[in-house]
Every structure is written in C-alpha cells, then in structure tokens.
Amino acid sequence: MSEALTSDNHLPAGAAAPRRAKPVRRFLRNPQAVISALVLGVVGGAVLLAPLLSTDPGAAELSKAFAGAEPGHPLGFDSAGRDVWSRLLHGGRNTLGGALIALAVALSIGVPSGLVAGYYGKWFDAVANWAGNFVMALPAMVVLLASRAILGPTMWVLMVVLGVLVAPSFFRLVRGIVATVRGELYVDAARVSGLRDRRIIARHVLIVVRAPIIIQIALVAGIAISLQAGLEFLGIGSGDLPTWGAMLNEAFQNVQRSPLFMLWPGLALGITSAALVLLASALRDVLEDGGTPPPRPRAARRARVSAPTTSDSAGARAALLSVRDLAVSYGSGASAVDVVRGVDIDVAEGEVVGLVGQSGSGKSQTAFSVLGILPEGGRVSRGSILIAGTEVVGLPEKRYRALRGGVVAYVPQEPMTNLDPAFTVGGQLVEPMRLRLGLSRKAAAERALELLRQVEIADPRRVFDAYPHEISGGMAQRVLIAGAMSCDPKLLIADEPTTALDVTVQAEVLELLRRLQAERGLGVLLVTHDLGVVADLCDRVAVMNAGRIVETGRTAQVLTRPQDPYTRTLIEAVLDDAPARPAWVAPRAADGAEVPA
Amino acid sequence: MSGVWPEPLPAPAAPPGPRILDIRDLRVSFPGKGWRAPRVEVLHGVSLDIRPGETVGLVGESGSGKTTIGRAVLGLAPVHSGAVEFRGERIDRASARRRRRLSQDLQVIFQDPFASLNPSIPVGETLAEPLHAQGVPGRDARRRVLDLLGRVALPADAAQRLPREFSGGQRQRIAIARALAIGPKLIVCDEPVSALDLTTQRTVLDLLLEIQEQTGVAYLFVSHDLSVVRYMSHRVNVIHRGVIVESGDAEQVTTAPRHPYTQRLLLSAPVADPAAQRDRRAALDRRRAEENT
Incomplete structure (x- = not known):
C-alpha cells in the first residue's frame, strides 16, 4: 500500500496540490466543523496533558472531603478528598x-x-x-x-x-x-x-x-x-x-x-x-457535497463568449407555435448566463420542424421553455412564445397546465425513466385522461387500449396490464407516444424521441410518428442530434450552436447545401458517405508477431 | 421487432496470415436470477479472428452480446466454453498473474468516458497506472505520460487536472491515452464514440486510425452504428442475439449485405440526405412487406 501512496509523487505536484486541498479549505470555511474540531482539540489536549496540568488523581486527603476550590485545586475535592480537576482530566x-x-x-x-x-x-x-x-x-x-x-x-x-x-x-x-x-x-x-x-x-x-x-x-x-x-x-x-x-x-x-x-x-x-x-x-x-459541478457549464460558458446578436423579429408568425427572440437564463443578476439567445422558431399546423445541435447547444432548453418545464434555476428571460395564439411567457401555471394537457404534448428522450415503475402502463395512461377529459375509469381504459392499438402495439391488453420493467424500450416509447396522443394535441414536442432506441426499433418509431403526424395533422417540434432522423422526418430544420440558431431552412436545402460554416462542419462529420475501409493488407514486415509498438 | 431470422451465413474462408486474436466457438453464460435458476447463455458459439494491425468491427444492437465478446477477451466475462487465443496462446482461462502480464499487449477503451475514469484521481495518475503496473520507473513514467497526452492532442497540464474538468471527447482521448500507455498489440474498443457528439466522434475516430497507422495496433471495434464500424474496420462481423449472422469485408457487409438481418440493420439507419433517406425508407417498407408475406 505504501508503494501506491508514494507513487503519487511521480507527477509534478505543484498544480495538483491546491485541487487536492479543496476539502481542507471547505472544512476551514465551515464554522460548525471548525468549532467542534477546536472543542475536541481542547478536550483532547487537556486530557493528554493531564499529568502536567494536575496532580495525582488517586491522592486522597480525607480531611479535605467535600472541600471547595482552593489554589491548585480549581474544582475542589470529592467525597474521598481527591482533587476533582485532576480526576476529571485523568478520567478523560x-x-x-x-x-x-x-x-x-x-x-x-x-x-x-x-x-x-x-x-x-x-x-x-x-x-x-x-x-x-x-x-x-x-x-x-x-x-x-x-x-x-x-x-x-x-x-x-x-x-x-x-x-x-x-x-x-x-x-x-x-x-x-x-x-x-x-x-x-x-x-x-x-x-x-x-x-x-x-x-x-x-x-x-x-x-x-x-x-x-x-x-x-x-x-x-x-x-x-x-x-x-x-x-x-x-x-x-x-x-x-x-x-x-x-x-x-x-x-x-x-x-x-x-x-x-x-x-x-x-x-x-x-x-x-x-x-x-x-x-x-x-x-x-x-x-x-463537494464535487457537484454547476449545472450545464458548457453551454453557459460558450454562451458568454460569443457575441450578442439582435434577431430580426419580423416575418409572419405561425399559427401553432411561434417563438421570437427567446432567451433562457440560469442564475440571476450579474452571474446570470444565457444558454439560449435570440431564438426564432415557427411550427405550422401539420409541419415537422427539426431542431438539431450537439449537446449543450441549447436545443433541449428551447424545447423545455416552450413546454414551461425548464429545470430549477432556469427561466425565460426575454422573448415571446405563442402556442396556438396564446402567449405563454408569463402565463399563470394553471392556464399553462391546461395548454400542456390539451394543445401541446411531449415525448421525452428516455422512455424507461419517464414511466413510473410502481404503476402499470395502463394506470399511467388512464389517470391523466380521467383528470383531463373527465372520463370514467372504464371509458378511459377503453380509450387507452385504443391508443395502444394506434401506436401499433400488437397485444394492447398485455401491455396495458404490464409494469414498465416488463416491456422493452421501444414498447415504452410507444406507450409514451400513446400517452402524448391521449388528449388529441395539436403540437407535439419530441425531445430526442429515438436516441435511446436500437436502430431497427428507431426506424419503427419514426414510422409511427410519421403516420400519426400525417393522420392527425400534428405540428411537431423534433429535437435531435441525429441528422439522419431529421432527413427522415422533418420538413424544415433549425440548426443550433452555442445557444443560437445558426441556420434555418427546408430540410433538403440545409442538409445538402448548408450555408453556415457550423452546419457544414456538422454535416461533414456524418459518416454516411465516408468510404468503407478497404480490405486489410499485411504490413511489409510480414511477421505478425512483431508489430512495432 | 420480432420474427425468426434465417440461419447465419457461413463465415468466409479465414484470410491468410498470422492472427493476433483467434476466438473459436466462444460461449458465455451468466448465472440466472433467483435460486437455482438456469444459466443464461448470451453468446452461442462465436468465432472471429483478427490479424496484427487489423481492425475487425463487431456490430449489433443492445443485448446482442457484442460487448460481452470484448469483455470475454479482456477476462472480464466468464468464458463457459470455446477458446480465446491471443498471439497463439490460450487466454480464456488465464490466471490473474498471466492477465496482468497480458495487459501489456491487450488493452481497452470503454464506451462511457465519464465512468471509465476515476473521478477523484488526476488524469496524470490514471495514465501512469498501467506504467507503474508494468514496473516503469517514476521518471520514465512521468515523461511517458506527457508524451501520451501530446499524442492524443491534450495539453501537458492536463496531467494534474481531474476528469470532471474535461469534456466527453477529451475524456475519451484520455481513455485512449491510457490504452496506449504500454504499447499494446490489440485494443478492444467498446463503443468508444457512442457517447460523443457527432463532430467529436469524427475526430476521435480519426485519432484511432492515425494511431493504428503509426503503431500497427489491432482493434476489436465494437459498435451499434454500422456507419462508424464501416469507417473504422477492415472486416465486419454482424452479431444478433449472441450469434454472428454475417461477416466479411467492410465494403461488402455494409453496402451489399447478404443476411436479412444485416439488410434490415442497414435500411433502418437513416441517412442525412432527404432524397436518399426516402429511397432507403421505401426499401425498408418493401422489405417489411416481403417479410410479412
């Protein structure tokens, strides 16, 4: 073990030291820790130095039994005439x-x-x-x-x-x-x-x-x-x-x-x-509670460096969803950071709009602010969001809730974590419908089964009675889509709906989304990092980078003739057209066992 | 997705040349859940081989057993039967001591760059670990760590920092540097880029290719993404439910697959071009219709 400890010194120690010292500094800044440690230190020190600070605890002078304090015996004497102070220290x-x-x-x-x-x-x-x-x-x-x-x-x-x-x-x-x-x-x-x-x-x-x-x-x-x-x-x-x-x-x-x-x-x-x-x-x-990093530091940092922009809020606003000059901030006052700035998005009825970007680009934050479900600490600090003509920035929570259940629906990224493991699938579908649409338990159950059938689940009855751990990830995503459809929404916000799924399952879920969208004339805001998914499903696409939209346009145009340099980097990184690696050729020094390291 | 796929295609004749890794009829099973539950077999007799300096891709969906193959090679999953030969030597039952020596030649890059680095140990120490384990003296180890950081294009002061100060792509570079530390002959790459952003993914893949050119290291490249595997691998194996259903040269398997499962896999992956994707989707629909009749 000592070998392991000393080997730490092999690295230049200078810069590592202050980082390592962090817990100590946190300790010193915590008054409760410092005071209690000090008290323990004093007690420990006094007890350790007992022979120096006091006399023999066993020495009894019967004549002094119960006597009070006197010089050298600050606490007096006990019933046997022994010095209480020294008994206290030695007893300690x-x-x-x-x-x-x-x-x-x-x-x-x-x-x-x-x-x-x-x-x-x-x-x-x-x-x-x-x-x-x-x-x-x-x-x-x-x-x-x-x-x-x-x-x-x-x-x-x-x-x-x-x-x-x-x-x-x-x-x-x-x-x-x-x-x-x-x-x-x-x-x-x-x-x-x-x-x-x-x-x-x-x-x-x-x-x-x-x-x-x-x-x-x-x-x-x-x-x-x-x-x-x-x-x-x-x-x-x-x-x-x-x-x-x-x-x-x-x-x-x-x-x-x-x-x-x-x-x-x-x-x-x-x-x-x-x-x-x-x-x-x-x-x-x-x-x-030491090492928790601040939330979303990457987006925050990038947002701070890039120059502010003014977005032109001109242009007709779409009827279903229209976002203008949206800014999302975390923190308050001088320490506030914008993770989304100047974002304009429109989704018309029956239109599928993709919102693509890499992690930390602010695409999910944009979707969350439309839904009014920004994480703790985040808020819409500027701009306007119209959903079916209703301004939702600053809308009271009660009216927002009515909007969320009725006009807007949401399909999340992780199907499994969005189903409560303690309740059956059916229960989770029925409950919101009873609340929202005022259906009886029986009617809601029938409707849930019908929805499960609509999302192409082969055995709706079995899935209805199953607990989330009994169904696959693809099935769970279908269930969530069924849930999103339950109140006949006009607008669907899908946040990476297929990212957690296998590719063959993804193809089926995309197919399902496409069918539902066409049948119901849904407007969809599809948040994704996958340009293939965009090409498959979206009519228009907006590319986000560092909290801003860098390019918007028809899908075919953006993906095949990108204007913005960032979009171009993104598309160049796609491996679809990269050539397959050619067959392997033996190295000239054909002795395979001796490959140089 | 359900249905029974046709029998796996017979593996093509083994290519000539010496092999660095030879897996024959590998079976891996894990204890079942519950009292006296039967063991669950996740690999049903898998065979593949890798030549020195070659990249062999292993593509499959979740639960197919692709990661288990890599873990069995590394001695992290129990081999039930079959053989794993590394440089002509059986390693499927290697002792702990033998494993430690093997680590000189056999390394790994894991999928999750956030979980594969100890969050409380500075990067430099993590990188020095394999060096110390092989008895490299401190001074040399320190120099080698700086050299490694340079090789994966990270600044030298990265050595003193903790993993949480790095982005996903940078962490994966650190994991690559660790795998390279003692000049291995084979690296098992277990989904090394699936947790990364698109642009980061490309640079990490290119780094792996460049390292292979320089050092002649061989890769067992495990991924769920056909396009990534195609970009990286000389040969590709497609695995489905613990069985390799198709194998062959990357070009053939990824552009003209012969097994229906591979075909389905290829058609299911959307391409970033609306017109091409429309064709692909139509082809997938046709396939589905055929399968249903």
Whole structure:
C-alpha cells in the first residue's frame, strides 16, 4: 500500500496540490466543523496533558472531603478528598482512551472485512454478512455485562468487546460502497491496465470509502464514549480507574450533599459527545457535497463568449407555435448566463420542424421553455412564445397546465425513466385522461387500449396490464407516444424521441410518428442530434450552436447545401458517405508477431 | 421487432496470415436470477479472428452480446466454453498473474468516458497506472505520460487536472491515452464514440486510425452504428442475439449485405440526405412487406 501512496509523487505536484486541498479549505470555511474540531482539540489536549496540568488523581486527603476550590485545586475535592480537576482530566484519558480502543477494534475488523466482502463477494461475503447481522442482533448491554462476568471487570477488555459489537456498522458501510465501486468501469479499466487487486483497492476503492468512514468514526466515537460512561456509571467497569462514568456514579451517590459533583463529568461527557456529533454532521457536509459541478457549464460558458446578436423579429408568425427572440437564463443578476439567445422558431399546423445541435447547444432548453418545464434555476428571460395564439411567457401555471394537457404534448428522450415503475402502463395512461377529459375509469381504459392499438402495439391488453420493467424500450416509447396522443394535441414536442432506441426499433418509431403526424395533422417540434432522423422526418430544420440558431431552412436545402460554416462542419462529420475501409493488407514486415509498438 | 431470422451465413474462408486474436466457438453464460435458476447463455458459439494491425468491427444492437465478446477477451466475462487465443496462446482461462502480464499487449477503451475514469484521481495518475503496473520507473513514467497526452492532442497540464474538468471527447482521448500507455498489440474498443457528439466522434475516430497507422495496433471495434464500424474496420462481423449472422469485408457487409438481418440493420439507419433517406425508407417498407408475406 505504501508503494501506491508514494507513487503519487511521480507527477509534478505543484498544480495538483491546491485541487487536492479543496476539502481542507471547505472544512476551514465551515464554522460548525471548525468549532467542534477546536472543542475536541481542547478536550483532547487537556486530557493528554493531564499529568502536567494536575496532580495525582488517586491522592486522597480525607480531611479535605467535600472541600471547595482552593489554589491548585480549581474544582475542589470529592467525597474521598481527591482533587476533582485532576480526576476529571485523568478520567478523560481513560474514557477517551477506552473509546479509542473500541474504535480501533471496530475499524480493524469492519473495514478490511468490508473491503474484501464488497470487492470479491462470493463465500466470504455471505459468511461475513451473516456474522455481521448476527453481531448486530445481539443486545450490546447484555453482551457487555456477560463479558464482564466472564472476562473480569477490566474496562479495556470491555472496550475491545464493544469494538467488536460496533464493527458491523463499519463492515456494512464499507461493503455497500465497495460493491458499488466494484462495478464501475474505471475499476475494470484498472484491472485491464494490469493493476493488482491490492493496488486497485488502495487507489480506487479506499478513496471512495474514505469520507464515509471518517464520518462514521465521529459518530461511533460518540456512541462508544457514552456506552463506556454508562458502564462505568453502573459500576461495571474497573472500579480503580478514574473515568467520567465512575465520577458520575460517585457524584450520584452524593447528589444530596453536593449536587455540583454531577456537573463536571456531565459537562465533559456532554461537550465531547456533542462536539463529535456536530463534527460528524459538518464532515458530511464538507466531504460528501463537494464535487457537484454547476449545472450545464458548457453551454453557459460558450454562451458568454460569443457575441450578442439582435434577431430580426419580423416575418409572419405561425399559427401553432411561434417563438421570437427567446432567451433562457440560469442564475440571476450579474452571474446570470444565457444558454439560449435570440431564438426564432415557427411550427405550422401539420409541419415537422427539426431542431438539431450537439449537446449543450441549447436545443433541449428551447424545447423545455416552450413546454414551461425548464429545470430549477432556469427561466425565460426575454422573448415571446405563442402556442396556438396564446402567449405563454408569463402565463399563470394553471392556464399553462391546461395548454400542456390539451394543445401541446411531449415525448421525452428516455422512455424507461419517464414511466413510473410502481404503476402499470395502463394506470399511467388512464389517470391523466380521467383528470383531463373527465372520463370514467372504464371509458378511459377503453380509450387507452385504443391508443395502444394506434401506436401499433400488437397485444394492447398485455401491455396495458404490464409494469414498465416488463416491456422493452421501444414498447415504452410507444406507450409514451400513446400517452402524448391521449388528449388529441395539436403540437407535439419530441425531445430526442429515438436516441435511446436500437436502430431497427428507431426506424419503427419514426414510422409511427410519421403516420400519426400525417393522420392527425400534428405540428411537431423534433429535437435531435441525429441528422439522419431529421432527413427522415422533418420538413424544415433549425440548426443550433452555442445557444443560437445558426441556420434555418427546408430540410433538403440545409442538409445538402448548408450555408453556415457550423452546419457544414456538422454535416461533414456524418459518416454516411465516408468510404468503407478497404480490405486489410499485411504490413511489409510480414511477421505478425512483431508489430512495432 | 420480432420474427425468426434465417440461419447465419457461413463465415468466409479465414484470410491468410498470422492472427493476433483467434476466438473459436466462444460461449458465455451468466448465472440466472433467483435460486437455482438456469444459466443464461448470451453468446452461442462465436468465432472471429483478427490479424496484427487489423481492425475487425463487431456490430449489433443492445443485448446482442457484442460487448460481452470484448469483455470475454479482456477476462472480464466468464468464458463457459470455446477458446480465446491471443498471439497463439490460450487466454480464456488465464490466471490473474498471466492477465496482468497480458495487459501489456491487450488493452481497452470503454464506451462511457465519464465512468471509465476515476473521478477523484488526476488524469496524470490514471495514465501512469498501467506504467507503474508494468514496473516503469517514476521518471520514465512521468515523461511517458506527457508524451501520451501530446499524442492524443491534450495539453501537458492536463496531467494534474481531474476528469470532471474535461469534456466527453477529451475524456475519451484520455481513455485512449491510457490504452496506449504500454504499447499494446490489440485494443478492444467498446463503443468508444457512442457517447460523443457527432463532430467529436469524427475526430476521435480519426485519432484511432492515425494511431493504428503509426503503431500497427489491432482493434476489436465494437459498435451499434454500422456507419462508424464501416469507417473504422477492415472486416465486419454482424452479431444478433449472441450469434454472428454475417461477416466479411467492410465494403461488402455494409453496402451489399447478404443476411436479412444485416439488410434490415442497414435500411433502418437513416441517412442525412432527404432524397436518399426516402429511397432507403421505401426499401425498408418493401422489405417489411416481403417479410410479412
């Protein structure tokens, strides 16, 4: 393992360091983390320096029993005339030391076994899982009492037992995470790179479990301290050692005479446990919510660089959908970025308009803003969207909803994720129709079956009763199309409707869309990255790049005689007309086994 | 799509010359779901071969088993029966130690450039991994990493950055650089461009071709996209439901396919030219009508 760690230094370290330091900086910026860590540091430091800061905790002067504070003895004396301050500090050593032992035992059992069980699985996983469940099912207090009876009243031994009892919490945590990481492609890639399992675990797996383990440590430490104090309070630990629990016990016996005795060990326990819990929750914030990138950074960045344009909003507006000078922004004030700017689109009745572009070009954002379903943080910041003559920018949500269910329908990209796995296909088709069209359950069901038949599903009854996981992706997309048709829309917004499908299924779904469109005279706004799909289905096409439309025109004209340089790059990248690779010719040095590397 | 396709076409006579990879009658099966469920066989006796410096394409739809073939070659999928020979040596039952040595010659580029790079490890370290695994000393490894980054047209300071700072295309270049790190003889390319934008896809493909010309590495090129496979491969195998139904030279298989499934595959892929696409669609309709009668 150390080999793996030192090998990190092989790379120039300079620039990597600040990036690596990020969690530390986040930690320092989190007041809760800093304060709780400071409190723990002070407690830990005081306890460690106990011999320097105080006198012998065992030295008893019976004459001073219950005496108050005096110089050198800031907290006074206990019932046996021992210095409370020094008992507090030395007691802390034992209490925290005990907790540390429990923690160390739990870590050294739980983490390695979790790593092995999660990474290799098989019989070890089964056995370790069973053992872990068994230990978790045991009542901790009863086991501790029993082990005291068998192993004797030594606090340290009891802490080892406690460590074994909490080990499953680490085991389960690590095993779960590792089993997930094990399936990651980068672990496969590392295996193919020839790395040993040991090294893969050290580099790729440990790094992922590190943060959760640290958080769990803080939590378990708190539990171990309170359990340890509880045992001592009950008088189950070693009677001779000063601990916070033992001090509480003693104070409890003298609570009538000197209630203040409860205060000091109670405070020490309370502060330490609270600091640990707070630290754990702060660590969770610091370590686990770190690396989320800002939404859609690519489009945003590009949009900022390119020069602003003024679009001419002239020209007649189409009756069905007409978008003029649309801008979509994320963020607010000075930090707002436009991901879509100056977009004009028209869709006439019975017309199919393609909106093509690469990822991050803003094509989906345009479609979303027409539907009024922009993701969190996004808004239409400028322009006008007319749907069947109704201006929808700034339209109240209630009226928008009526429009969405009636005039506009939507076919999403990922058919499977757009069906709720908890309900049958039929249920998901029937519900909106009952709500929207006010049909009875029976009438809606009949209509749903009819729609399924219309989208060319061979066995509508079976699909109606099926759950989404029981049907194929192509079938699911047909179901969603049926759902979109259920309220007789005039305008269909299809966002990459065939991208997730196999090519033969795609051809069938395109065929279906074409038929429905022709039969119903639908206007379609088809968002896609696939120029082949555009050529297949669209009358007109708009090409988007970096949030703007760079070219619009008849499909045949744009695809065969593109005017804009960006459209040209796009079309040149299509491989349809690229020649097939010619047959292979043996290299001149015909010894195949010795290909130069 | 349903229906039973005709028998697979007999494979053409094996081309002459030594082979770098020879897969014969490969069967792969996975344990069934549930208690004592029968194993599910996903590859039903697949044979293919690759000569040094050659690209052999493997095209099929989801669930056809095309990715499983690549994974079986890499030792990531369990081989039930059949043989995988790499440079004349059986590797289908290779030990972990043998596999580690094999990684010098046998590499992979995965489909998803977002999942195939560890998000918390700087790119340079990811690239140095295979070098360290082969015992290349630190200094040399560092130089080689910079060299690799240059080769895939990434700036040298990329080494210190984390994968999330790169776009999909750049990440796939990093994955290519990792595969090239120790000068392999064969790279399994598992849908290397299907997660990329059109223009990025073209540049990554051209990079792979250029690397092949320079180094003479062979590719097993797995993809669902007939036009990509045709552009990249000397020979093409079409796989459907765990069986290779047609194989042959790229030109023949992708322009004049003989097996009905390949024909359907070709006709289903829309072309970016409305007139040509209209013809293709008409041909597809005719095919469907024929199949239904």
